[in-house]
Amino acid sequence: MCAAWLLFAGTVSQAAIEAAPPRGEGAGPFQxxxxxxxxxxxxxxxxxxxxxxxxxxxxxxxxxxxxxxxxxxxxxxxxxxxxxxxxxPGLIDLHGHIGGDEQGVPAEYVYKLWLAHGITAVRDPGCGNGIDWCVSEQKRSAANQITAPRIYPYVFFGQGREQPMTTPKQAREWVAEMQQRGAVGMKCFGYRPDVLQAAFDELGKRGMGIACHHAQLDVARVNALTTARWGLTTLEHWYGLPEALFDDRQVQAYPADYNYYDEQQRFTEAGRLWAQAAERGTERYEAVIKELLERGVTLDPTFNIYAASRDVMRERQAEWHQRYTLPQLWAFFKPSKISHGSYFFDWGLEQELAWRDNYRRWMAFVDDYKNRGGRVTVGSDSGYIYKVYGFGTIHELEMLREAGFHPLEVIRAATLHGAEALGAQTEIGSIEIGKKAxxxxxxxxxxxxxxxxxxxxxxxxxxxxxxxxxxxxxxxxxxxxxxxxxxxxxxxxxxxxxxxxxxxxxxxxxx
Ligand SMILES: [Zn+2]
The missing domain is CATH 2.30.40.10 (Urease, subunit C, domain 1)
Incomplete structure (x- = not known):
């Protein structure tokens, strides 16, 4: 989920939310x-x-x-x-949007909810408030001038460009500029393959991270295997995986009247997607797992963000909403044809049942990947679909457990494996002498x-x-x-x- 993803990411300029006030909390550090x-x-x-x-x-x-x-x-x-x-160890959330003008929540609200749940590091996948805003917050947090987790800025591909990039050279120049402005990685939704591949190459050369949400508009030509071969570091959500697993089709079974901008329809059809992928144990299934493993791709499933798809009443009635959900965030969650992720126009049992089946298959894949030695991390994507900052991250732990992870494997996903995915494992992610407290x-x-x-x-x-x-x-x-x-x-x-x-x-x- 991301503020900008309905539109071409590069053309969206959003107003930034209110930055955090100077730190008034916390004791220490102590000698x-x-x-x-x-x-x-x-x-x-x-x-x-x-x-x-x-x-x-x-x-x-x-x-x-x-x-x-x-x-x-x-x-x-x-x-x-x-x-x-x-x-x-403090928890690491690899998919933590710091709000945006859609949600209208101040950064202080988001940071305090994260810290209240023990989250001490987040990756902002996209920097929806702008790269300069995000890097400024990252620096203020690093200097402990604000009450906030550590921040790792991954900027949307094309952010700041008036027009879509059309040549590999432009992509390389954009990467260089973003690194210079403080980005440590890039988040993309797919793109013209020749241009995007150049960006991947440039990011890899510079040791920057690459997160991809393989959105449907580009997944027919850029799926999880395509980007894995280009050097993808983390696969966000799950899109692109069923498509890599197709063995009897090349394109999702879209109905004739499918329109990507109709979010109820988009999410309804997404709930039928894993059933179109190669079954567990088939040759295709094994080959995809093997290749993703060999290429060192990290899965950042964000199971929790789609939880309302399988049980909307639970998410809408979560016991923390009345006391801890800001009214503007609540208003954003209300079913709407404008707010992204508020696709419950007429969401019924049939949609929920399809999603429960979707989850069963998806969770099995993620658990298999972990069991073969693959890295799986915790990302929440809160701020959409009834998920509130911090609470969503803990729900993600619950859902990894549901997928088959031992509680210690869940904690490792939320700590050391998150740090490894960020390349920060020598500093954070485990309780070991010499690491950050x-x-x-x-x-x-x-x-x-x-x-x-x-x-x-x-x-x-x-x-x-x-x-x-x-x-x-x-x-x-x-x-x-x-x-x-x-x-x-x-x-x-x-x-x-x-x-x-x-x-x-x-x-x-x-x-
Ligand atoms: Zn997102």
Whole structure:
């Protein structure tokens, strides 16, 4: 999903949203911060271990020690006894749009929701607010001038060009210019193959990342295998995969009246697409997996963003909407022929059933890819289709689990594998000595129930008959700076309350 994808990406110029205010939250970094008695899930796929004392010095992880080896703590250390808590690497969301003027949400809202869910790094796939805006936010975050995760700007192919690029030379010049302006990668939807291939080549030479959403308008000539051969690094969503898997057709079985701009129709037909691909275990299926593996392509499935397609009522009624969804975002989600992703004009059981079948096949493919050694990452694409920042990322963890991933494989997808896909694995993505202190701390075991990671926690019946909300990230640590995750969530709630008051409403309107 992306603001610009209905139109030619290069011709769209959007107004940027409000940048984040100067940082008013977070404690530290400390000369020495000691998280005592924690259980560590390190992000590499290793099982949990503890209790240990995790020592952070400045912005780096300095030591993991047994509490038995504890010495007298010098007075300049910041010590937190976190008995019963789990510590994970901060989560990495590889498909995190920082809002846009369509959604009308300020960056502060988006960042605080991300951090409240333990997300310490995001890739902005497209830089919909403009490359310069995105790079400015990236730099401010890197310097901890704002309360925000790390940002990795991947700019839309053609952004900033008045006219479509028509020659390989123009594509190469565009890549050079974007790198100079601070982009670390490119996101595309497909394009004229000769021009796009030149861009891939140039990006590869410069060591930049390449993310592709193989949109239907170009997928007949540029599918997942085409771009894999050109040097694709991450495949966004899933489009382009069924097309690479076709063995009895070359083009999706579009009905005669199909019109790509009719979003209900587009998403209805998309729900029938995996059923047209080669079945699991066939020669074609195996050959595609093998080639994607050999070429080192990362799958960034973003399962959660289509969840409403299989159960729209669940997504529309998610328990966090009333308190944490800004009214302007809610309005954007309302079925509409204008808002992208709001395609529920007359969405019924038949569409949902097709999507459930679509998911079954798609999830099997992603799980097979992981089992053969392929890298799969976590991307949310929140800000569309009833998905709210942070909550969508945790739902993605749930859906990877549903696809067959062990909870430790899910956490690895959200941490070390995300870092690897960004080429940032020497700095972030796992709890290892020398790496950045990007961590999340939670008072429950998320491996037992990944839903515990929702900022709103999880309801549990107590012995005394009362229902208690448990879980939710307690601290998010980025660069050694400790954020109170629940306080960030309270800030978001206050923003939502104020926005409702401004509009003279108490509740989000139901329909
Ligand atoms: Zn997107």
């Amino acid at each position: 020495r911060l000691i998280l005592q008695n924690v259980v560590v899930i390190n992000g590499t796929g290793a099982p949990a271990f503890g209790p240990v004392d995790l020592v952070v010095e400045g912005d780096r992880i300095a030591a993991l020690r047994s509490p038995d080896a504890r010495q007298t703590v010098s007075t300049d250390s910041e010590v937190r006894d976190l008995s019963g808590h789990y510590v994970l 990007d961590l999340l701390v939670i008072g429950e075991n998320p491996l037992a129930n990944l839903k515990l990671l929702y900022a709103t926690g999880h309801p549990r019946l107590r012995e005394d008959g009362e229902i208690e909300r448990v879980g939710g990230v307690r601290y998010t640590i980025k660069d050694g700076i400790v954020y109170d995750a629940k306080a960030l969530l309270a800030d978001v709630e206050a923003m939502v309350t104020a926005a409702k008051r401004e509009r003279g409403i108490e509740q989000l309107p139901q329909y």
